[in-house]
Structures are given as C-alpha cells and as structure tokens.
Amino acid sequence: MHVDTLILVADLLGTFAFAAGGAYTALRAAKLDIVGMIFLGVVSAVGGGIIRDVLIGNIPPIALDVWYYLVVATAGSLLPMVLHRPNRLLKMTVQLFDSVGLSLFCVVGAVKAMSAGLTPLAAITMGAITAVGGGVLRDLMVKRVPEVLxxxxxxxxxxxxxxxxxxxxxVDVTSPWASLAGGLAAWLLRMLGVWRGLQAPSAPTEAAP
Amino acid sequence: MHVDTLILVADLLGTFAFAAGGAYTALRAAKLDIVGMIFLGVVSAVGGGIIRDVLIGNIPPIALDVWYYLVVATAGSLLPMVLHRPNRLLKMTVQLFDSVGLSLFCVVGAVKAMSAGLTPLAAITMGAITAVGGGVLRDLMVKRVPEVLxxxxxxxxxxxxxxxxxxxxxVDVTSPWASLAGGLAAWLLRMLGVWRGLQAPSAPTEAAP
Amino acid sequence: MHVDTLILVADLLGTFAFAAGGAYTALRAAKLDIVGMIFLGVVSAVGGGIIRDVLIGNIPPIALDVWYYLVVATAGSLLPMVLHRPNRLLKMTVQLFDSVGLSLFCVVGAVKAMSAGLTPLAAITMGAITAVGGGVLRDLMVKRVPEVLxxxxxxxxxxxxxxxxxxxxxVDVTSPWASLAGGLAAWLLRMLGVWRGLQAPSAPTEAAP
Incomplete structure (x- = not known):
C-alpha cells in the first residue's frame, strides 16, 4: 500500500475513534438527543483540525472540503447506538485508535503549521491543538472542565x-522519517501513560491571588 | 417589494428575534449586567453566521462588514429592559420571528457554503451551524449544556x-424556488415541533464505555 | 526609546499580566495540572487577539506569527508556580499591568479592525473583543460564567x-494622539472602576419569557 494511502487510512481510523470516544464521553456527561450525540462526536473528531486550519489560513478546513471526514466522524458517533455498554475489547480498540489518532493528529498539525509559515513554537502549539482541540470543544459543550486540562x-x-x-x-530534516519518529514517540508516550496511569504534575492548588 | 429586500427584511427580523430570545434565555440562566445581556443577545443573533463565514472563508464576516446586523441585534438584546415579563403575545411573536430566522438562516447558510465550494454534506452542516451556532455559543457562556443538543x-x-x-x-436546480421550498419546510417542521412538542429521539443514556 | 518600542514593551507587559492573572483565576476555579494552567494562562493572554485576527482576516494571527507573544504568555502563566500566594504588592502590580493591557488591547484591536475595513461599530466591537476575549475563553474552560458578563x-x-x-x-484624526487618548481614557476608567468598585447596571433579573 502506498504511504499516502496508509496515512489516510490511519487518519480516518483516528477520526472514527475520536468520534466514537467523543460520543461516549458526551453521553456520560449529559442527557442528549441523537442529534446532540452525533454533533458532539463529530466535533470531537474534526474540531481540532478545523481550529488549526482556520488559524493557519487553510480555509475552508479540510474536514469540510472533502466528504469522507464528516461521514466517518458521523459513523463513529453512532457507535453508542449500536453498543450501549461497550465491552472490554471494544474499549481497548477505541483507546488504541484514539492513541493512533492523537499521534497522527499532532504530527499532521505541526507539519501543516510549518508549511503555512508559522514559527516553530506556534507550530508545536498547532500540533497539540489539532490533537486535543476537538475534545476541549466537546467538554465545553457538556459543561465539563476539559479533561486534558x-x-x-x-x-x-x-x-x-x-x-x-x-x-x-x-534543522532541515524534512524527510518522512521525522514525522514517523514524532508520531511514534507520541504514541509510545501515550500508551505508557495509559498503561502506567501517568499524570502531569499538578498545578499549585492553594494559589489564591 | 423586491425579493432581495424581502429577504433582507426577513433576515433582520430573524436577527432581532434571535437577539431578543437570546437575551431572555441568558437572563434566565445567569445573573448578568447590561453589558453581558447585550453581549449574549448579539452573540445569539450573529454567532452562527460568523462561525459559518469564518469556516467558508468569507472574512470579515458579513455581520461585521455592514452596520445594520449589529445595530438590529443590539436593539433586540435590549428588549428585556423594556419588557421584563413578556406577555403571551410577545412570546408568540418572538417565537414566530425565531422560527422565521431559523428557516432563513439554514437556507442562507447552505447556499453560501455551496457558493464557497464546500461539499454537499459540509454545506448542509453549515446551514445547521448558521441556524444553531449562536444559541450554542450563548448557552456555553451561561454554563448550560446547549439546549439544541x-x-x-x-x-x-x-x-x-x-x-x-x-x-x-x-441536481442543478439553482432557482430561488429551491430556497423557498427549503425555508418553508424548515419553518413548517419547526412550527409543528413547537405546536406538538416534538422531540428528537433520545440518545442511549445508559451508555458507559 | 522609540514609540513603537514603547508600544511593544507595553503590549508584552500586558500579555504577561493577562497570562499571570489568567493562570491565577483558572487555578482558583478548577483543579488543573501544569499543562492546563499554562494552557489557560496563554489563552487568557492571546485569545482575544487571535479571535480578532481571525475575524478581520489577519491570518495567521500575530500571536502565532512571531515567537515572543507565546513565550511571554507562557512565562506569565508560570507565575503561580513561583508565587503560590501572591502578596499585596504583586496583586497590585498584576492589576496595574492588566489595566495597561486592557487599554492597549482595546485600542490596538480597534485600529487593526479599521485598517481591515470594518465598519465603525464592528471596529469598536473588535476593540472590546481583543480586550476581553481571552478572559471569556478561559472562564468558559473552567466552567464559569465569564466574569466580564x-x-x-x-x-x-x-x-x-x-x-x-x-x-x-x-473624522479623519489618524494621529497617534487619538490612540493615546483612547488608551488613556480606558485606563483611567478602569482604574476608577477598580478604585471605587464601580459596576455596570444590572440587567433585569426577573425577566422570564
């Protein structure tokens, strides 16, 4: 399989997993109708990429410019209709896809931001926003402090x-190997985090200006 | 009256109704000062169109590019200052305008998105976002799970x-009749929904991944 | 010191103060990890300017296009790590910088919006959004009704x-004196408000449509 096809397939798997995970999370947090469930699933999946595309001037955003992202995201959002109580295998599968999506989205976001001429620091920020933006938007809409924060x-x-x-x-290494290394590092770190229950250090809670 | 004038008048009535309804809804949900009330009324009225315009690349958004949208939206937001407890007739009037706004906004949003070259699915999404985006933004700001979800x-x-x-x-029917049919269908469905208390099916509440 | 340098220094002081104030406010409202604290501090500082830049078509937004805004904002966000319980002097300093940032941001926002060809009313709106947008975004993410509303x-x-x-x-007075007058007026009003505990009039609380 050609490498571009491989990336596209991984991208769509990630989109599906983000949508499914987003729909389950939204349902846990709020009473919704079907439209709300689909809406929040789709937002979870494509929200980060849309924010990135708007900020780097790639308008209309790719998720609105080709048909398959919205279709795959809608399909993922419907998973809770089929499987009310996902079993352990499904949970692990969604989590695996989700971590693949995370790795891919952060790399793609950073690459696109660099191509658009953003500064390195902004490109790193865009990578992270691509990966977590959709989940932040979803959490806002179901009235949760975004989980990732x-x-x-x-x-x-x-x-x-x-x-x-x-x-x-x-440093001018624009080969696909850099993307591969970045994606792999993100994925391994995320898997390690899931496996060992890692946390970022807490911010000082007693801060009171 | 020319058809464009007719559409503009309906658009501004819809904007006024969205702003008034938005201000009342915001006040029910949170203690606000006058500035907050106006801000949330204006966001309710023009928020959906602004999101759409940013996503389809129509920048600056039309609501910021001509003066009358902001003026009409501000005027609508001030209605709660004049009428603290709207009577039945006013409620029905606001709801009527609101449904007109809904019908018009979804059609206008879809047409503009198609003109901007978005895919059909994305254009449908843009139509819905134009109609509900402002209300979603408002509900976020007063800490409610968006009503429409x-x-x-x-x-x-x-x-x-x-x-x-x-x-x-x-299918290449670009005549104004299609817009008329779309708007009429949206309006009749919405009226039917209000009259009969229709609901979209609930999403599964017991979903727990 | 050249006037442009002076403005840049004031702008960065304002950015630092917005970030520090934003991080403290976020920590008071929600339990966060370090990443969340930095994220919300940065959003508080650059969020308003980014919304403005997207809406007036200045893409990529300036805060992503030069490196120092993100660096200064990140530095400001880290202040709660160093000073858990800021003393009175620090509070006053942050508040002073914050009011300087407010004055500067509203003027800069209005000037940029006018240059981009927006209507006067929209340019005034953009000035206010530049000044308060970041704080609104932050408050949304920690589940507070935005304080400014x-x-x-x-x-x-x-x-x-x-x-x-x-x-x-x-009226065609494009000299820097207008900007100075606008900034000074905003700053004095804000200081007066802080000093005298001024409030905007409350919106009618009994409004119930």
Missing amino acids: RTGFYVIPALVGATIVVVAGV | RTGFYVIPALVGATIVVVAGV | RTGFYVIPALVGATIVVVAGV
Missing part, C-alpha cells in the same frame, strides 16, 4: 510528537 | 431545510 | 477606549 497524560505526548517534527524541520 | 425539535428542521437546498443545488 | 467595570472602559479611537478615525 485537569488530568491524564494527553497533551504532553502531543507536544512531544509535535516538537520532534518541528525540531527536525528547523 | 439536549432537547427540542430545532436542529432537525434546520438540517431538513439545508438538505432540500443542497440537493436541489446538486 | 456578570460584574465589574471591564467591558465599558474597553468600549470607551475603542470608541474614542474609532470616532477619531471616522
């Missing part, structure tokens, strides 16, 4: 993956 | 109206 | 400052 080892893998790609780009 | 027959009329317009556009 | 004398100084600049621009 409170707990869990999610933003850091995305930042690390994006940083590897951007640093490689700055 | 939980309950009520609001997104579905918008989707139906936009779909009619987009399907007609795809 | 509920209470306090914050939006009004921003609107007054932006209005002075825009009116001067409309």
Whole structure:
C-alpha cells in the first residue's frame, strides 16, 4: 500500500475513534438527543483540525472540503447506538485508535503549521491543538472542565510528537522519517501513560491571588 | 417589494428575534449586567453566521462588514429592559420571528457554503451551524449544556431545510424556488415541533464505555 | 526609546499580566495540572487577539506569527508556580499591568479592525473583543460564567477606549494622539472602576419569557 494511502487510512481510523470516544464521553456527561450525540462526536473528531486550519489560513478546513471526514466522524458517533455498554475489547480498540489518532493528529498539525509559515513554537502549539482541540470543544459543550486540562497524560505526548517534527524541520530534516519518529514517540508516550496511569504534575492548588 | 429586500427584511427580523430570545434565555440562566445581556443577545443573533463565514472563508464576516446586523441585534438584546415579563403575545411573536430566522438562516447558510465550494454534506452542516451556532455559543457562556443538543425539535428542521437546498443545488436546480421550498419546510417542521412538542429521539443514556 | 518600542514593551507587559492573572483565576476555579494552567494562562493572554485576527482576516494571527507573544504568555502563566500566594504588592502590580493591557488591547484591536475595513461599530466591537476575549475563553474552560458578563467595570472602559479611537478615525484624526487618548481614557476608567468598585447596571433579573 502506498504511504499516502496508509496515512489516510490511519487518519480516518483516528477520526472514527475520536468520534466514537467523543460520543461516549458526551453521553456520560449529559442527557442528549441523537442529534446532540452525533454533533458532539463529530466535533470531537474534526474540531481540532478545523481550529488549526482556520488559524493557519487553510480555509475552508479540510474536514469540510472533502466528504469522507464528516461521514466517518458521523459513523463513529453512532457507535453508542449500536453498543450501549461497550465491552472490554471494544474499549481497548477505541483507546488504541484514539492513541493512533492523537499521534497522527499532532504530527499532521505541526507539519501543516510549518508549511503555512508559522514559527516553530506556534507550530508545536498547532500540533497539540489539532490533537486535543476537538475534545476541549466537546467538554465545553457538556459543561465539563476539559479533561486534558485537569488530568491524564494527553497533551504532553502531543507536544512531544509535535516538537520532534518541528525540531527536525528547523534543522532541515524534512524527510518522512521525522514525522514517523514524532508520531511514534507520541504514541509510545501515550500508551505508557495509559498503561502506567501517568499524570502531569499538578498545578499549585492553594494559589489564591 | 423586491425579493432581495424581502429577504433582507426577513433576515433582520430573524436577527432581532434571535437577539431578543437570546437575551431572555441568558437572563434566565445567569445573573448578568447590561453589558453581558447585550453581549449574549448579539452573540445569539450573529454567532452562527460568523462561525459559518469564518469556516467558508468569507472574512470579515458579513455581520461585521455592514452596520445594520449589529445595530438590529443590539436593539433586540435590549428588549428585556423594556419588557421584563413578556406577555403571551410577545412570546408568540418572538417565537414566530425565531422560527422565521431559523428557516432563513439554514437556507442562507447552505447556499453560501455551496457558493464557497464546500461539499454537499459540509454545506448542509453549515446551514445547521448558521441556524444553531449562536444559541450554542450563548448557552456555553451561561454554563448550560446547549439546549439544541439536549432537547427540542430545532436542529432537525434546520438540517431538513439545508438538505432540500443542497440537493436541489446538486441536481442543478439553482432557482430561488429551491430556497423557498427549503425555508418553508424548515419553518413548517419547526412550527409543528413547537405546536406538538416534538422531540428528537433520545440518545442511549445508559451508555458507559 | 522609540514609540513603537514603547508600544511593544507595553503590549508584552500586558500579555504577561493577562497570562499571570489568567493562570491565577483558572487555578482558583478548577483543579488543573501544569499543562492546563499554562494552557489557560496563554489563552487568557492571546485569545482575544487571535479571535480578532481571525475575524478581520489577519491570518495567521500575530500571536502565532512571531515567537515572543507565546513565550511571554507562557512565562506569565508560570507565575503561580513561583508565587503560590501572591502578596499585596504583586496583586497590585498584576492589576496595574492588566489595566495597561486592557487599554492597549482595546485600542490596538480597534485600529487593526479599521485598517481591515470594518465598519465603525464592528471596529469598536473588535476593540472590546481583543480586550476581553481571552478572559471569556478561559472562564468558559473552567466552567464559569465569564466574569466580564456578570460584574465589574471591564467591558465599558474597553468600549470607551475603542470608541474614542474609532470616532477619531471616522473624522479623519489618524494621529497617534487619538490612540493615546483612547488608551488613556480606558485606563483611567478602569482604574476608577477598580478604585471605587464601580459596576455596570444590572440587567433585569426577573425577566422570564
């Protein structure tokens, strides 16, 4: 299989997993109708990429410019209709796809931001936003403090993956190997985080200005 | 009266109604000062169109590019200052305008998105976002799970109206009749929903991944 | 010191103060990890300017296009790590910088919006959004009704400052004196508000449609 096809397939698997995970999360947090469930699933899946595309001037965003992202995201959002109580295998599968999506999204986001001429620091930020933006939007809409801001080892893998790609780009290593390394690092860190229950250090709670 | 004038008048009535309804809804949900009330009323009225315009690349958004949208929206937001406890007639009037706004916004959003070259599915999405985006933004800011995601027959009329317009556009019926049919269908469905208390089917509540 | 340098220094001081104030506010409202604290501090500092830049078509937004805004904002966000319980002097310093940032941001926002060809009313709105947008985004993410919508004398100084600049621009006074007058008016009003505990009038609380 051609490498571009491989990336597209992985991208769509990630989109599906983000949508499914997003729909389950939204349902746990709020009473919704079907339209709301689909809407929040789709937002979880494509929200980060849309924010990135708007900020780097890639308008209309890719998720609105080709048909398959919305279709795959809608399909993923419908999973809770089919499987009310996902079993252990499904949970692990969604989590695996989700971590693949995370790795891919942070790399793709950083690469696109560099191509658009953003500074390295902004490109790293864009990588992380691509990976976590959709989940943040979803959490806002179901009235939760975004999960990625409170707990869990999610933003850091995305930042690390994006940083590897951007640093490689700055020192002029634009080969696909840099993207591969960045994505792999993000994925391994995320898997490690899931497996060991890693957390970013807490911010000082007693801060009171 | 010329048809463009007619559309503009309906558009501004819809904007006024969205702003007034938005201000009342915001006040029910949170203690606000006058500035907050106006801000949330204006966001309710022009938020959906602004999101659409940013996503399709129509920048600056039309609501910021001509003066009358902001003026009409501000005027609508001030209605709660004049009428603290709107009577039955006013409520019905606001609801009528609101449904007119809904119908018009979903059609206009879909047409503009098609003109901008988005895919049919994305154009339908843009139609719905134009109609419900402002209300979603407002609900976020007063810490409510957006009403349209939980309950009520609001997104579905918008989707139906936009779909009619987009399907007609795809089969190359670009006459104003398609827009009229789409808007009328959305309006009738919404009115039916209000009258009969229709709801979209609930999403599975017991979903727990 | 050249006037442009002076403005840049004031802008970065404002960015630092917005980030520090934003991080403290976020920590008071929610339990966060370090990543979340930095994220919300940065959003507080650059969020308003990014919204403005997207809406006026200045893409990529300036905060992503040069490196120092993100660096200064990140540095400001880290202040709660160093000073858990800021003393009175620090609080006053942050508040002073914050009011300087407010004055500067509303003027800069209005000037940029006018240059981009927006209508006067939209330019005033953009000035206010530049000044308060970041704080609104932050409050959304920690599940608070945005402070500026509920209470306090914050939006009004921003609107007054932006209005002075825009009116001067409309009557063709494009000299830096207009910007200075607008910024000074916003700053004095804000300081007066802090000092005297001024509030915008409450919206009618008994409104119930």
